[in-house]
Amino acid sequence: MTDWKSINWFDPAALISRHFSVHEALWLPKWGRLASAEDGLNDHVKEQLVRLADLMDEVRELLGVKVIVHCWYRPKRYNELTHGASGSAHQCEGDWAAIDFHVRFEGCEVPASCSRARAALLPKLAEIGLRMENNGPDAVWIHLDTRPPVHSRYFKP
Numbered sequence: 001m002t003d004w005k006s007i008n009w010f011d012p013a014a015l016i017s018r019h020f021s022v023h024e025a026l027w028l029p030k031w032g033r034l035a036s037a038e039d040g041l042n043d044h045v046k047e048q049l050v051r052l053a054d055l056m057d058e059v060r061e062l063l064g065v066k067v068i069v070h071c072w073y074r075p076k077r078y079n080e081l082t083h084g085a086s087g088s089a090h091q092c093e094g095d096w097a098a099i100d101f102h103v104r105f106e107g108c109e110v111p112a113s114c115s116r117a118r119a120a121l122l123p124k125l126a127e128i129g130l131r132m133e134n135n136g137p138d139a140v141w142i143h144l145d146t147r148p149p150v151h152s153r154y155f156k157p
């Protein structure tokens with residue numbers, strides 16, 4: 001695992017794992033900037049983001065296509081602004097983090113690509129140590145997180 005203390009979190013291009021960058025983990029589109037310490041980005045959050053990034057490397061390699069990140073860390077205030085679920089795993093309030101992304105397989109539109117990726121990931125969730133949202137066959141994104149499963153690793157939002 002990448003040592004989260006050795007990462008320059010101010011450099012958007014810095015890698016936090018083999019495949020993922022500070023920009024992907026911290027970019028807040030609606031605010032047009034990276035999340036910062038003032039937003040709650042502390043050592044605990046950084047550690048959770050890197051832990052998920054390592055698992056996302058496995059996901060990336062399992063799927064064999066580029067992962068296009070929509071949203072990773074969401075500070076509490078940002079989560080409220082974007083009407084995220086209260087207590088959303090994207091806020092990294094406990095020992096966990098969450099990511100939303102899409103993939104696109106060649107010759108396959110995004111919704112079908114996401115369905116195909118979900119089907120590929122489903123039998124691997126326990127092995128990799130992830131939960132996945134069952135957000136329906138038409139959803140154009142995949143949500144994965146490192147929160148401990150309550151009933152199932154594949155859960156309804």
Ligand SMILES: [Zn+2]
Nearest residue numbers: 098099100143
């Ligand atoms: Zn999500």
